[in-house]
Amino acid sequence: SGVDINHPDLKDNIYKNKAECNENGLSPFKPEVDKDNNGYLGDCAGWDFTSKTAGGDNVPEDDLGHGTHIAGIIAAISNNNIGVSGISNKLKILPIKVLNKNEHADGKGENGSLTDRIAKGLLFAIKSGAKVINMSLGWPLILDTNYLRETIKEVLKNNITIVAAAGNNNNNSPIFPCAYKGVICVGSINVDGNISGFSNYGGYVD
DSSP, X not given: OOOOTTOTTTGGGBOOOGGGSOTTSSOOSSOXXXXXXXXXXXXXXXXXXXXXXXTOBSOOOOSSSHHHHHHHHHHOXXXXXXXXXXXXXXXXXXXXXXXXXXXXXXXXXXXXXXXHHHHHHHHHHHHTTOSEEEEOOOBOGGGOOHHHHHHHHHHHHTTOEEEEEOOSSXXXXXXXXXXXXXXXXXXXXXXXXXXXXXXXXXXXXX
């Protein structure tokens, strides 16, 4: 769902593609030149594939809060007397937005289908040099596509680790990309170390 890249506890740990940032180190407003010729104009701090602009835009603003929440767990700045501390100050977050608060249940959005946006987001992550991809989302078998399967294979072929959510439906039905071979599939446990009442479970959960 993107990330609040100006959050005081995150902004210094947002990955910056310096070739595309303006003189203040920020994403340019309505960029007209693709300075690094990667096909994404002004992608200083990630990309929004849900934008009404054809192909997306360079403002992956979080309108759900979930992406910012997860980014904070991973990389909130430590020892700054603000909020929480993430895992490490040496990690950088690359915001890639493929989901928004107005997402339809059928996965159809204003800028293509959800599965198409996810695939594009994964390819953008490869091109941007990501080392780990967190996917706090999933889809049932009926929405799975060969395009997505091949894209996930391409990510793994580039030695990028994928961590994905098992789902919150309290059942053992496979959810993708969690059920793909090579993806680290994460469920939830409670404070007692038992499976949380909402968490999916089963043989595909790692």
